[in-house]
Amino acid sequence: MINLSYRFDQNSTSLELAGMPDVSNSDSEQTIGILSSWSLKIIGFPLLEGEKEHLDNLMHVILQYSRSYVSGIRKTFISNKNIVTISPFGTNHKLLLNSTKKGVKPLEIILDDSELSDITRCFDLLRFDSRFNINWKLSLDKPYTKREIYNNLNKSKRNISFFYSFIVFIASSVLLFLIPINDKYDIRDIDSNAQGPFEELKDKF
Amino acid sequence: MKKNLLVTTNRKNENSVSGFSNETVDYPYNKCVVASDASKKLDFLFLVIETLQINATDSLFLNAKNIGLSNDFSSRVQFWKMRCSNPLRKSYTFSSLSSDQINSLVELISLMAEKLYPLIRQLLSSKESKTLNNERWFLFSSRLKSLISERMNMQRTYVATLLSQDNNEFFRELLVILSLSCGPGGANRLKASLYHQT
Numbered sequence: 596m597i598n599l600s601y602r603f604d605q606n607s608t609s610l611e612l613a614g615m616p617d618v619s620n621s622d623s624e625q626t627i628g629i630l631s632s633w634s635l636k637i638i639g640f641p642l643l644e645g646e647k648e649h650l651d652n653l654m655h656v657i658l659q660y661s662r663s664y665v666s667g668i669r670k671t672f673i674s675n676k677n678i679v680t681i682s683p684f685g686t687n688h689k690l691l692l693n694s695t696k697k698g699v700k701p702l703e704i705i706l707d708d709s710e711l712s713d714i715t716r717c718f719d720l721l722r723f724d725s726r727f728n729i730n731w732k733l734s735l736d737k738p739y740t741k742r743e744i745y746n747n748l749n750k751s752k753r754n755i756s757f758f759y760s761f762i763v764f765i766a767s768s769v770l771l772f773l774i775p776i777n778d779k780y781d782i783r784d785i786d787s788n789a790q791g792p793f794e795e796l797k798d799k800f
Numbered sequence: 801m802k803k804n805l806l807v808t809t810n811r812k813n814e815n816s817v818s819g820f821s822n823e824t825v826d827y828p829y830n831k832c833v834v835a836s837d838a839s840k841k842l843d844f845l846f847l848v849i850e851t852l853q854i855n856a857t858d859s860l861f862l863n864a865k866n867i868g869l870s871n872d873f874s875s876r877v878q879f880w881k882m883r884c885s886n887p888l889r890k891s892y893t894f895s896s897l898s899s900d901q902i903n904s905l906v907e908l909i910s911l912m913a914e915k916l917y918p919l920i921r922q923l924l925s926s927k928e929s930k931t932l933n934n935e936r937w938f939l940f941s942s943r944l945k946s947l948i949s950e951r952m953n954m955q956r957t958y959v960a961t962l963l964s965q966d967n968n969e970f971f972r973e974l975l976v977i978l979s980l981s982c983g984p985g986g987a988n989r990l991k992a993s994l995y996h997q998t
Contacts, residue, residue, distance in 0.1 A: 607927075639927075658985075661980050662993075664980060665977050665980050666993040667973065667993075707925060707927065709927075711980075716917075718985075720983070736992040737992055738835075738995035739996065740997045
């Protein structure tokens with residue numbers, strides 16, 4: 596059986612996958628149809644390895660996070676079975692990896708923007724590589740609704756817009772109060788003997 | 801061999817059960833509307849590209865020709881007209897971008913971002929020396945600010961705020977968008993961020 600291995604390098608990140616062609620799926624000799632192992636090396640952090648399911652989860656979470664980041668949304672993404680979690684961490688990003696083996700502590704990796712984009716690029720290269728005939732469990736990059744974007748806006752930004760609208764309301768109310776109005780009405784009883792301006796003329800004709 | 805067969809069968813089952821689809825399939829945008837800030841975002845991304853590379857417009861037109869975009873993308877006037885759909889421009893044309901134009905501009909940005917990736921990465925990295933990084937940021941932000949003041953409507957409060965603030969938060973956001981827009985996957989991400997679901 597032919598064992599194949601391909602590597603994707605991006606500055607601080609190196610993703611290596613090994614596997615073999617899936618003969619039953621009529622894969623060519625250079626195509627990996629069955630993934631046997633993978634490893635992700637990020638400079639300054641421990642080597643990450645696992646099964647296909649783990650890579651699926653990692654790819655799904657990272658790509659979803661990057662997708663939301665491009666739209667200006669920074670929120671936490673958690674994979675199935677809580678294996679991979681990525682969340683904003685100040686200006687950086689915290690990647691939390693839970694092992695499926697018992698007794699192994701979760702691994703925490705703090706990534707900066709450049710490392711996040713390196714990993715995202717590696718996964719992009721992998722999912723569009725024609726040398727792999729593997730179905731990755733990924734969702735499409737779809738647009739968000741306006742409500743989703745508003746709900747995930749930075750709280751301070753939302754508070755600022757509320758503050759501005761409140762100030763505008765107060766200022767316009769004060770201005771309206773300052774407009775002088777004629778409230779000194781002279782209320783008189785209608786006198787039956789009172790003569791109108793044309794009463795004199797009426798007598799003459 | 802038995803193991804292989806087992807894996808293959810599992811994979812087939814996964815495919816039939818999974819609600820996910822392969823990424824090469826494009827999201828249908830016919831039920832989406834162009835976001836109100838799409839032209840602003842695209843124009844600012846081009847500004848960042850111009851900041852990172854001197855004479856970037858020549859390179860843009862050459863790349864547009866190479867990837868087979870229409871003549872509109874290799875003509876200075878037509879390209880300028882498209883960028884003037886940004887409401888913050890001095891010469892705002894009160895026009896909006898069509899879906900085809902957005903697709904082509906996204907493709908072009910993605911291609912340029914890929915070429916400029918090493919520079920973008922340098923600016924985003926926190927692992928390099930602080931003094932060097934500060935110098936790079938000073939050069940980048942001062943050049944970008946000069947381009948903004950040259951082309952944008954200074955009477956707009958938003959533009960004035962951009963030029964007066966020192967934390968470069970917006971410029972960093974633009975760089976992150978560019979870094980995540982490289983390649984075909986990045987183009988899909990950028991395109992999705994320019995639309996809203998109805």
